Amino acid sequence: MVELVGATLILFAGTMIGWQQAARYAARPRQIRQLIHALQRLETEIGYGFTPLPEAIARSAAHVPEPAASILQAVNGRLSGSGELTFRESWEAALLDAWPHTAMRQPEQSALVRLGHNLGISDREDQxxxxxxxxxxxQFEEDAARHDSARYVKMWRSLGVLTAALIVILIL
Incomplete structure (x- = not known):
């Protein structure tokens, strides 16, 4: 009886690990799309609304889903919290704090860090x-993420179950 319960727990744990990895691959394109939407909204606020950058970030954060909203809210909080940080420092610190809570990877982070180096230091058209x-x-990274998602989601789901089944077979 104990062996059956142990085998069931191992199968459950392996399956959940595989499904969790698959969920990260599936979430990445969606989160990149939300981030693209946030940047497009920010562009509209700056370009057509003639909104100052801190206010444009706050408005954009209010209309986009997580995790893009939390990144923009963190930037806005750092900008309004202390006048000691520059926009670039606030942007990078907010990205570093929020990034572990996303399914996105290094290329997306690099693109956003480069963007933070250029926002707030030039005129509206340049921004x-x-x-x-x-x-x-x-958008390029989103296409790659969609390709990875289609390729690896099924693999991770199957790999979790099959690895757990192998462990159960080896133990019994």
């Missing part, structure tokens, strides 16, 4: 160009 460039880079 819009940098936002468009970041959106294009993220």
């Amino acid at each position: 819009m160009k940098h936002l468009k460039l970041a959106v294009q880079q993220l």
